[in-house]
Amino acid sequence: MSTFKIEGGHQLKGEIQPQGAKNEALQILCAVLLTPEKVTIHNIPDIVDVNKLIKLLEKLGVKVNKLAHGSYTFQADEINLPYLKTEQFKIDGRGLRGSIMIVGPLLARFGQGFIPKPGGDKIGRRRLDTHFQGFINLGANFRYNREEHFYGVEADKLKGTYMLLDEASVTGTANIVMAAVLAEGTTTIYNAACEPYLQQLCKMLNRMGAKISGVGSNMLIIEGVDSLGGTEHTMLPDMIEIGSWIGLAAMTKSELTIKNVSWDDLGLIPNVFRKLGIIVERQGDDIHIPAHTDGYEIQSYIDGSILTVSDAPWPGFTPDLLSIVLVVATQARGSVLIHQKMFESRLFFVDKLIDMGAKIILCDPHRANVIGHDFKSSLKATTMTSPDIRAGISLLIAALSAKGTSTIHNIEQIDRGYERIDERLRAIGAKIERI
Known part of the structure; x- marks a missing residue:
């Protein structure tokens, strides 16, 4: 210590x-899982929580290449899905609060996402209900292992819908947006968070080929697309x-x-x-x-x-x-x-x-x-x-x-x-x- x-x-x-913004980084890095193409990200902060998430992505099979201080390329073209069901993943995922945001992209692209109950600050209760209720609204099946505190969602194909979030959760909104961009049909998210970091995520996803409107407001409308491409992004x-x-x-x-x-x-x-x-x-x-x-x-x-x-x-x-x-x-x-x-x-x-x-x-x-x-x-x-x-x-x-x-x-x-x-x-x- x-x-x-x-x-x-x-x-x-x-x-x-x-x-670079820590809270933006945790969202943006998870979004690289939505495409098999290369994504370049600049101004990534060199801090413990972000570095843990980069290591987690590498273990998931993402190819990570450091270009310079704060600049990386990520390519998620060979994802190691069996890692999600290993004991090591339960240890790795539990050590980082931001790990919850890998679930939305994995569910959207591969039809399944798993996460152990994440750790993080001892600042009080931070519910995950908003995340998983959003996935359920999109048509996913949810299960929770109480003994191991392990969450899972699975779906053959997510379907767009209207949802009113019970709280304007930043990470919850980000997770649901990342799931909805590849869903079939139109998703409307009301009472969405509208922080600048979430706006940054939506702008990046739109550059990748997503169709998100209402960015910066508390109502996001997302028209699902079949696939997303690569992009370059600089964090606030x-x-x-x-x-x-x-x-x-x-x-x-x-x-x-x-x-x-x-x-x-x-x-x-x-x-x-x-x-x-x-x-x-x-x-x-x-x-x-x-x-x-x-x-x-x-x-x-x-x-x-x-x-x-x-x-x-x-x-x-x-x-x-x-x-x-x-x-x-x-x-x-x-x-x-x-x-x-x-x-x-x-x-x-x-x-x-x-x-x-x-x-x-x-x-x-x-x-x-x-x-x-x-x-x-x-x-x-x-x-x-x-x-x-x-x-x-x-x-x-x-x-x-x-x-x-x-x-x-x-x-x-x-x-x-x-x-x-x-x-x-x-x-x-x-x-x-x-x-």
Whole structure:
């Protein structure tokens, strides 16, 4: 188990380039299974979760060729379907949440898809019902082995239909879309997720020969086609990492420029940080954060009531950045209520921040009230353990702003979502060491 040793309290300065989007990568990589032709993908982040999925695809028989850093070709012309029924697949698939999205493409192209109950973050319950109910709606037979926690779907030929999703699940929508592109007839998906990463998937599938309309809305209409071809695709920058760097700049009173952020795909993210009093400047397609030497003040609502920041499906604020917002609020002027609606275990890391001197009242598993210090007292260095990817980066930002030397254990969680984070932080002046 690796550890970060962090000497906090230093101002940072410089430019940082966001990695490719983790959540887009997990969808896009699974889509290569839909065609026997070559697919070239650029800006793939070099992180644990994505690399695990690439290894899983290789074991499935996909030919993977690395062209350069972040650029690969994939060709799924000789798929090893018997691997899906091996004990090794049950181990490999269980170690990665994103592995669920191989099921839709396999079902569409080969008439069968299997997956063990996936692992991932300990952030609360994340149901798979939306995925499998969608496959059943398309005509697949579903079975579940309770003893081995193993899911399976099979169908001779999927048939298009109308469906209303019970929740606007991003991975659920992606999985159903990938299944429906090769189904017979027309599929309408209402209450579909419409995140930029899902839009990217739909645009890529259309370039491969799919017929998807309504991209960017919550109603997708898919006319099934017989087959898909190859394509080339470049992934968006990771909006969660961009938000993390905004929070880092504010907490360390640093002047940072975040390069090539794809502003038009950031949605509410810049405005939510502005509500915390952070100056977020647009410079072309870059974000510039000036040094907040006088701190930052949380806005209240126009009637004077306390600001609430809550998560919601796109175009609402992403739940993956609530942990960052919470940490940033610990040094603001004023108070804010953080309402984590979508996951019930994601706020439990606040006990570590309280140990560091933060003023936080955990109201219940979903809500925390943060009273900012206004930098009048720094957070204190401590030893902590990363419980999940986003809490891990939040604790790292807290440690970089704290006085003294902090230690963060279980940094494999951070590595799952952030590429070479220690090297990139050192390049802008952070005192961080991997042990």
